[in-house]
Amino acid sequence: MWNPSQPVFAESVRTRTRPGSVSAAKAATHCPYCGLQCAIDIVPDPSGARVRSRSFPTNRGILCPKGWAAAEPLRHRERLLVPWIRSTKNGPLRPASWEEALDRTAKAIRRIQSHHGRNAFGLFGGGGLTNEKAYLLGKFARVGLRTSSIDYNGRFCMSSAAVALQKSFGLDRGLPFPLADLSKTEVLVLVGANVVETMPPLQGYLQELRAAGGTLVVVDPRTTPTARCADLHLSIRPGSDAALALGLLHWAIAQDWVDAEFIANRTTGFEEVRRQALAFWPERAARMTGLSPAQIREAATLLGKAKTAIFLSGRGGEQQSHSVANLLAWINLCLALGKAGKPFCGFGSLTGQGNGQGAREQGLKADQLPGYRSLELPADREALCRFWGIRDAELPHSGPTADPLLRSCGLPGGLQGLLVLGSNPVVSAPKSLEIAERLRSLPFLVVVDFFLSETAALADVVFPSAQWAEEEGTVTNLEGRVLLREQALPAPPGIRTDLEILHGLAQRLGCANAFPAQASQVFDELRRASSGGKADYSGITYSRLRQEEGIFWPCPSSGHPGTPRLFLEGFATADGRARFHPIEEALPAELPDGDYPLWLTTGRQLAHYQSGTQTRRSPSLLAREPEPTVEIHPAMAEKLQIAEGDRVRLITRRGFLRASARLSLAVRIDSLFASFHWGGEGSANRVTNPALDRDSGMPEFKLCAARVERESGAGAGAEDRSGRSEAKLENRRRKR
Ligand SMILES: Nc1nc2c(c(=O)[nH]1)N[C@H]1C(S)=C(S)[C@@H](COP(=O)(O)OP(=O)(O)OC[C@H]3O[C@@H](n4cnc5c(=O)[nH]c(N)nc54)[C@H](O)[C@@H]3O)O[C@H]1N2
Ligand SMILES: Nc1nc2c(c(=O)[nH]1)N[C@H]1C(S)=C(S)[C@@H](COP(=O)(O)OP(=O)(O)OC[C@H]3O[C@@H](n4cnc5c(=O)[nH]c(N)nc54)[C@H](O)[C@@H]3O)O[C@H]1N2
Ligand code: SF4
Ligand SMILES: [Mo]
Secondary structure, eight states, X not given: OOOTTSOOOOXXXXXXXXXXXXXXXXXXXXXXXXXXXXXXXXXXXXXXXEEEEOOOTTTTTOOOHHHHTTTGGGGOTTOOOSOXXXXXXXXXXXXXXXXXXXXXXXXXXXXXXXXXXXXXEEEEEOTTXXXXXXXXXXHIIIIXXXXXXXXXXXXXXXXXHHXXXXXXXXXXXXXXXXXXXXXXSSXXXXXXXXXXXXXXGGHHHHHHHHHTTOEEEEEOSSOOTTGGGOSEEEOOOTTOXXXXXXXXXXXXXXXXXXXXXXXXXXXXXXXHHHHHHTTOOHHHHHHHHTSOHHHHHHHHHHHHHOSOEEXXXXXXXXXXXXXXXXXXXXXXXXXXXXXXXXXXXXXXXXXXXXXXXXXXXXXXXXXXXXXXXXXXXXXXXXHHHHHHTOOGGGSOOOOOOHHHHHHTTTSTTSOSEEEEESOOHHHHSSSHHHHHHHHHHOSEEEEEESXXXXXXXXXXXXXXXXXXXXXXXXXXXXXXXXXXXXXXXXXXXXXXXXXXXXXXHHHHTTOGGGSOXXXXXXXXXXXXXXXXXXXXXXXXXXXXXXXXXXXXXXXXXXXXXXXXXXSSSOOSSTTSOEEOOOOOOOOOSSOXXXXXXXXXEEEOOTTOOTTSTTGGGOHHHXXXXXXXXXXEOHHHHHHTTOOTTOEEEEEETTEEEEEEEEEOTTSOTTEXXXXXXXXXXXXXXXXXXXXXXXXXXXXXXTOEEXXXXXXXXXXXXXXXXXXXXXXXXXXXXXXX
16 A cells, blocks of 8 residues: 555666665755746655755745645655546546556547548647647647647746747847846846746846845736835736837937837838837827826837846736737837847846746647647648658648647537646636536546546546656756756656646557657657757767756757857848737737726745645645635725625626635735636636637736625535535644
8 A cells, every 4th residue: 555654766766766864865956836946955854755955947946835835745645646537428437447447548549530521629738848748749639649639838828928038139038148147237127027926936037136236016906015116116007008009119219219220130120110100209108008208208218228137027018808919018018128139138028837938849839840840831731741650631730729729628510539748627728617618528537636636526537647756757947957857756656747647548549659658768769859959969969968957949060068058140031130010909808897996916935836736735835825805906895885894796708706805905906816826616727818819829827807796694604514625624634
């Protein structure tokens, strides 16, 4: 019997352990959560394992509370330890053998594809998966199943940044420079990025920047902990990023601060953007953004007079129905000031997930092939067809993006079967009640997870998989640095890795040889597959990664040092010049009105991660943030007669959520904030707007119109009982 509290260590770890030295009984790995990929050691502990921080260029020894708590879910008693299947569509889940679960899944895939066509079976991946898993899942879709129906949760994360970076610079690497450059620039502008709560070790870089005389500007409607570190905080009206960037550009042009030489030598398309900016004089931009003309002039002056500046974008302006336009507006400003393609200058987007960068290079995305190649470019298709030994006619074309893919489940002509691996869309997709309904109506849903997530709970087959510390694999962090996570612990007995599960399915579909189950073997294949692509990993090997502190792509040969800084010689476009883009009108899809008078913005809290499957199972994190909350400005709360801790109902045109009220001066008086880390009635995506950005397919998570009311009278008690948060239930269960 597997004993969760037994301190068990992998053979590979023991062999690296010096006898008698407990501190050496460790494996060098990295935090499973965000894109910073802080380095940690896993060390033995009476409870099984604990985390120790390790110095690495990104975190420099610092971890956030999620990193410190990362070992807690490893031995959690709700961990899935056997496959589960549902014998009848509406029957209960029951334990099953691996053979039965794999056979059932392979049979369902065959049946669905032969009755409804190859594209009727889909796959949905995640940016937390290692490069090896992302590559193999993409290959499983294209080569194993020959379906075009595959996308991943990065669509809800980095897709708008990816489009804008490619349009402007010809290449999508979230940061074109290492994090170390942040503290060496003169002005750092954080746009819609609350890094103090979402990537806490970055706070050290912000402090160093200011200690060296640099200036921090934060653009965020909320007065976040990050905004409180800023020299200048621009608390814009939600949804007005493009207007602000155009307003700043107007003033820079008016004051002759644009870099004419850079524009002439290294860019194209400025004239149209210049003409557009003429219409955004400070008073007008101020009206559009809710700022004062003086604030706009001050920010433009700071940037115009600085020799170096870096712009970093988070999800704030990026998760909107006009997010590509928002990003292009900021990039235009960066280019006009000549602050790109030079040391300590540039525009970057902060990749959120542990392998958000790598996953979008290996072919998880609806339109992508490994090496960041395109499924629609003949030369790219040819390269992969040759590598995989298939004909062009056998390689599918691009399929639907995440939101339409998920929304087609169970509908005629849509998906009839879906494999979800590394995502929990019942919590994280917009208008999620409808997504849950679609998944329930799907003839066959299979989910691979370590816990029974809200999505896994709807599945016909659930496979339990190994967790991050129990397997090896590479991830590519937010800087484009490829790093190796070593296996630190054995998986509980009987558990298989995601690669082994895909291998098992491939075996039953008659193509096992093309889907190796060893991570090192998959990496060796993927690095060769990437050769000649934009994200070229061909010079990176496990043995190099064991000796170096990660390697930046592109790295096209074994002797190549990797590429920490991009674009210094030229941009990645055909002519080496960056592109300006005129901005289309960027209005939110929904505006507050009489019925829904407030803005709702959703995002993150320090203590929880994403859909919460993992962090809601970390007792120490749950103790910090035990239940869903809605942040309300105290003056608005007074008007609405809501007190701190009251149970409230937040209502939008999609539906309602229930949470407890948190009175906070951090939100604007016209706005509310909810985190999306919760399932059940406290789930933010019950109410968010599924309006999509036309170019990227990104939903408008950050903006919608809402109202909030106190749950009142007798009804409140009743609702309280039925609306008990999962966290409270979880706490109660634990106390028992
Ligand atoms: N604690 C924690 N950390 C995480 C994660 C997590 O779940 N929890 N997830 C990781 C992932 S996948 C990601 S993508 C990153 C995201 O990291 P961030 O982008 O820093 O996080 P968010 O909270 O989504 O949004 C950032 C800010 O955008 C602001 N905002 C809202 N509307 C607007 C607007 O119209 N314009 C502007 N300029 N700003 C606006 C919000 O007020 C919010 O403070 O975090 C990563 N790190
Ligand atoms: N309202 C609102 N919604 C949002 C956002 C927002 O700001 N507001 N942000 C969006 C963003 S940026 C993102 S990135 C998404 C994230 O949304 P999700 O994709 O739902 O994120 P996770 O909770 O990380 O989901 C990962 C799931 O897979 C499991 N898992 C983790 N690693 C592995 C693995 O290696 N193998 C397997 N088999 N399973 C694994 C976890 O237990 C978890 O259940 O949410 C998006 N949704
Ligand atoms: S969640 Fe991110 S910031 Fe926190 S320890 Fe992990 S990698 Fe570092
Ligand atoms: Mo994300």
